[in-house]
Amino acid sequence: MSDARGPETAALPPLDEVLAVMRVVAIPTRTRFRGISVREAAIFDSPLGASEFSPFPEYGDAEASAWLAAALDFGWREQPAALRDRVEVNATVPAVAAGRVPEILARFPGCRTAKVKVAERGQGLADDAARVRAVREVMGPDALVRVDANGGWGVEEAVTALRALAEFDLDYAEQPCGGVDELVEVRRRLSPGDTGEGPLLGEAAATLGLHARTSPLVRIAADESVRKAADPLAVARAGAADLLIVKAQPLGGIRRALGIVAEAGLPVVVSSALDTSVGIAMGLQLAAALPLAEGEGASGAVLAGACGLGTAALLEGDVTADPLLPNGGEIEVRRPRLDPEQLTRYAAPAERERWWRERVTRCHALLSAAAH
Template sequence: MATAPTLSELLDTARVVSIPTRTRFRGISEREAVIFTGPQGASEFSPFLEYDDAESARWLAAAMEFGWERPPLPHRKAIAVNATVPAVPAGAVPEILARFPGCRTAKVKVAERGQALADDVARVQAVREALGPDGAVRVDANGGWTVAEAFAALARLAPFGLEYAEQPCASVAELAELRTLLASAGIAVRIAADESVRKAEDPLAVARAGAADLIVAKAQPLGGIAGALRIIKEARLPVIVSSALDTSVGISMGLHLAAALPNHLLAGACGLGTVALLEGDVAVAPLIPVDGKLPLTRPTLDSAAIDRFAAPPERTRWWRDRIERCYEALDPVGLPS
């Protein structure tokens, strides 16, 4: 990184926000994030609370890169995005989809703790009925199934015409086994790897094992746009770019990653419309889909909104301490180049 910020420079611009979610998502009802202002514009640091410092340091490296380095040249000026349907009752699906105007692809959360397969089937069926036969439906289990559970679930869900199943099982070996079982049974559901790429010590293991048909790439967890592009190039698999329930600032980072991908690698609508799941945002013009797309842009920060969603002092201290620890965790490897 040519102009890497010092820790003091990071902390001087850091604003911690806490934004309520419209629906409980990933077990949380408040999304906390740190917003920095660098020479290239606003940047975001928002690893989930349970992530340790070593993993979270990659998210900090991404924030530093996006705020202090120019992104790569884009191949497109707008990105098609999917709707994201949390693990809500089937009756709530139309309300959720209405937040994603024009989106013809939907990713549906399944394998939620405390729910049954019947809940997943009803939710996916409701999405298929809402989108009609021409819409694309994906499911995301976040590694919540065993191989046997995933096989049984996807056998039930496949008749709804799934585009793919994202991270149905936790490990690379399980994904490979499931992919073989599905093929042997004639169940035409592709497998996408998310956590097996972004949370893995070896993000290319899934490609070498033939455990997935495509990968899901997220800029923050992979250490930034440049790091994500290196992994994508080596994996040689089609890619969907996604987010981690970011504010518009983090979404912009994902948009720049998606825009930098050559046409033959970008596999479809990206999971970058999730600002619609938040009760507010930090941008003057929040990145909400219009006609199913988002423009490639860097948002202008809304100072009034940042003040309105400012985290309590104790949470601000917690995040500033986390920034310090993660900054130290970048050494002795050093800052990304």
């Protein structure tokens, strides 16, 4: 069965077949990202092409089992048809010092949208503002700039920060707070007539060539409140977001993700979770299966701009000799071939290989139980 309440559980391949085609890699990141300096992933040389299982190590088996459902679906079942052969992607800027922004953006050639990490532990609003300003200065006034707090602010912090960062003409703010009720309150307080002060476009905005935005002051996008929620549609029902960020692996695969966004009826941006090119291919397939928004103000389950699928550029290596990297601000929708040399080069230590095999075994058992 596949619906908004749980991952796809039909026709699981046998566990021994899954383990037989599994390799585990540990790939260093170019820059510390979400506290990670090495990205681990289980890669399957599966019948219909390479697939990936890469929930972060701290995730419990119940949450990780949705990621395994996605990997098995992608590797062992035909996928929904793509509507296009290329997907526009954004640059992703980790919580680096402002001086490193040009170096990071250079890894995303042709991208005219950037997502900037904010609300990093140990940093403050001044650090965030400097980083966002640096992005705006490098990319110019016509680029789209987004921020992603990963739920790191409370309501008051979020409202204060987003009113300040609105100076740089934000496309949207992703998951400023953790809870759905908090998102509702932040969105209300950033709506017309409740900003607390007038248009926040002062000297800095004029210097950067920006223009005053119409309402709302900053749009709100939901990520963790969708992919980590028992009820991924709660955000839409509560009116907590203007658009959804969806990721194929955490939502149980491309089919289930398409079902969720169809029910939610909100515009969508597809993102990744610092995947290898194999996981990126899954996200690209999801993005390519969504219709494009037609004109400003388009609503419904449509692809609403550049996707966060360029993050293989943040890894030191990959599992393929032909990685899925931005070119002209886009990535081709294709499935990369696994490269034995790269798999060997980035092979995880034996104890981590065992850890991941045990994890796959437990998650497979959960999926099997749910199917009966």
